[in-house]
Amino acid sequence: MPTFNKFHYEPLGAEDAVRFILLDPATCEEDPLSCSIIQYQRSEQIVDYSAVSYAWGDPEFSRNLEVKYDGDTSYLRITHNVDTLLRRLRAFSESHYLWIDAICLNQMDEDEKAQQVPLMGRIFGEAKMVHIWLGPEDDMTAKVFAFLKLASLVPEAKPQSKMARLVVDVMIKIFGSSRGFCELMDFSERPWFSRRWIIQEACLAQRATVHCGGYSIPLPLLAIAAKRIQTLDISSYQIKVMANLGRPMAKLTMLELLWNFHEARCLEPKDRIAALLGLVTDDHRLRLDYTAQWAELYKKTVSNIFRLGDNDTRLQVLLHLFEFGPVSLPEDIAYPSWVPDWSNSRQRRLPYHSHIRNPDTYEPYPTSLGHSAKIDLTFCHNTLQIHWRASTSGPRGRRVVWATRFGSPLQTQGRSTEQVINVLDRLFPPTSDSTLRVLAVSSLLKMIVEFRHSRRDQEFNNPALDMYIRSIISQRLPKLSNTSIFKSLRTLGSLLQEFCLFELESSEPGSETSTDYGISSQQLQVGDVMIPLWNGERMADTLYSDSNMLKKKQNRHTNNHHACGKAC
Structure with a gap:
């Protein structure tokens, strides 16, 4: 195509201006595609138009679109997919107006895209028809x-x-x-x-x-x-x-949209937010800066949610952190850990708020977690502050007194058995009444194994380990010796290769019965403060999981009655 015939975009004439194509009719599908590109201001009477929703597909711009203006013809390069859908949608006898992003937006102008992208919700909402193009047909x-x-x-x-x-x-x-x-x-x-x-x-x-x-x-x-x-x-x-897509979206929050459509793909990480802005109410909509780094957009989004949302909404952000993970930047970049990485898909490695492994079931979005009576989250001076109730976990929260993790496959089964027995010795010392300890740890491991349903959670079948476990049960729980719950103790060595098992200090000094245990995907250290967020409807209060505990580093921000934990 001669360079002098290349189509050049005229800048938009006003902030509320949008472009439409006036697609010429054709009686034969093979006829060349031709159109005019026209600007309108939304404050004026806009013509009836249809909008096109489609997947870009292969970004190879191999086809030509004739663009007519003042008696001259220039050419805009388009993809094969856009060429196909325009041929299918054009009429036989009369021109009609279409809005299609590949043509109506100058894709090379980031400033224009930043100004136009927030208008896309209204563009599709005001169209007389939206044509959804899935691609060509096949035999089925x-x-x-x-x-x-x-x-x-x-x-x-x-x-x-x-x-x-x-x-x-x-x-x-x-x-x-x-x-x-x-x-x-x-x-x-x-x-x-x-x-x-x-x-x-x-x-x-x-x-x-x-x-x-x-x-x-x-x-x-x-x-x-x-x-x-x-x-x-x-x-x-x-x-x-x-x-x-058939349900009304007017009442959904940005958090719920990000949760429900977590696998929806886009080329740019910042578009994970931008593509949903049209569905958010005006008072919760933030100004999109396409020149900003994607992590900064995520930070701005969650900061906006913290400022405008109630305590339940702020707690929902913690669930997003557990299932999406936090934004991870190079160590030399200081960045808050309370920003979820929405460029990921959700994953459930452990039974957080739900015992359903697959995140794409039709279980409802967890709008209220049942934790508001336990802790309060506040957001002040760009800092997330966590206030816990003394009646829930003591005035300082609960501290880790012991934690262990193998971290890598053990070299021999004999060495594995030796290490597992050492851990069990620490968990159930023979000089103490550890009946409830045995029940708590066994129940926790059983819950994790049943949730994961993974071949990686292998039972160690070793005579020495079996004899040790039988001795623990016969001494502490003779009436429950046949209960299958204790089989989960054989999976401890396998689980510790991937997770960290930890123990919390008693809520009351000298109390044996209030000791709690948990499983974490992170390595914990003695002295870390854990903030209980457990949901009593899901699990017993004596059992914790990675999502039910919020890690608080001892060397992080603390003063008096509140702390900024790992999610800060």
């Missing part, structure tokens, strides 16, 4: 769309098992067998369902239609069908996305 598209339409018509039924049987009946009718679920999974793997920007594009649409080649379905019907599919108890992030 016709059956998939037939199933989705028929499944959306199945009336609500209870119990869930009855609903599931009705869905399977529809599947057999369309696909010939229940193996049609594999075709649905292949369909859900199309890139659009994993893209982050599509969330606000679809959720804010007044009307939306999903296109796959020559087939289409209204978005509300797709969402209903996805909810029906969920009754089959097969958890899938993409199916969850389909079902969520």
Whole structure:
């Protein structure tokens, strides 16, 4: 393409200006694509237009789009995917207005993008129609769309098992067998369902239609069908996305959006926030600075949440830290540890607030954790302060008095057995009444192993270890010697290769029965202060897990009645 024919963007004439393309009609799909690019101010009467939601796909700009202006023609390079969808959406007899980000935004102008991206929610919300483009059809598209339409018509039924049987009946009718679920999974793997920007594009649409080649379905019907599919108890992030796109988003917070759509992908880490801003209410929306480093945007987001949210909302941030992890920057960069790394997907390594391993089930978002009566979080001078109640954990919290972790695979089984027995000796000294200690540690390990359901949690089958465990049980708990809970003690050596087991000081000096134990994915040190955040509905107060304890380094900020812990 000659360089003098390259299209050059005119700067936007006002802060509320937006561009639209006026796509020319064609009677043949092979005719060249041509359009005009026109600016309008949102304060003026804007023409009726449709917006396009799609996945960019391969960023190879291999096709030409003719752009006409004042009798001259220039050319804009577009991707194959944009070329295909424009050919499918253009009319036969009349021009119509479209908004599509690849063309209506100057992708080379970061300042313009920073000004335009916050408007995208309104652009999609004010469009008369949003066209969702999934890509070209394949051999199974016709059956998939037939199933989705028929499944959306199945009336609500209870119990869930009855609903599931009705869905399977529809599947057999369309696909010939229940193996049609594999075709649905292949369909859900199309890139659009994993893209982050599509969330606000679809959720804010007044009307939306999903296109796959020559087939289409209204978005509300797709969402209903996805909810029906969920009754089959097969958890899938993409199916969850389909079902969520049909629910009203007006009352969802930024935290809930980040939680629900945690796997939605985008090229830039900062877009993990930017792509959801259109769904947040104006009073909670922050000004987007595209020139800022992505971690600073995350910090600004969580600071805004801390300032505007209540105590339950601030506690939700701690759950985000546990499942997303904190932002990790080079050691020479001082950075607060209370900023979740939302560029990651959520993971549950330990049973934090939930005993469900898969984060993509349809369990509700934990808006209230039941911890408000135990601690208060405040945010002042860019510092997270944690105030705990004396009635919950004593005036200074609870300190670690012992912690151990193997950290790497042990070289021989004999050496493994020796180290595990040494740990058990420390946990259950023969001179003390350690009945409740045995129950507490065994229950904790059993809960972790059952939650993880991992082959890595191997039982050490060693005669010396078995004899030692039997002796502990027979001496402390003779009436419970056959209880399977104690089998979990055999997994201690395996768990300590990955986690740290710790013990807390008694809540009352000299009290044996109030000693508590926990498992942590981090290495703890004696003297670390732990702040109890356990949920009594989920586990006994004597058991702690990584998410139920907030580590407080002794050399961090402390004064009088509050502390800034590891989440600071």
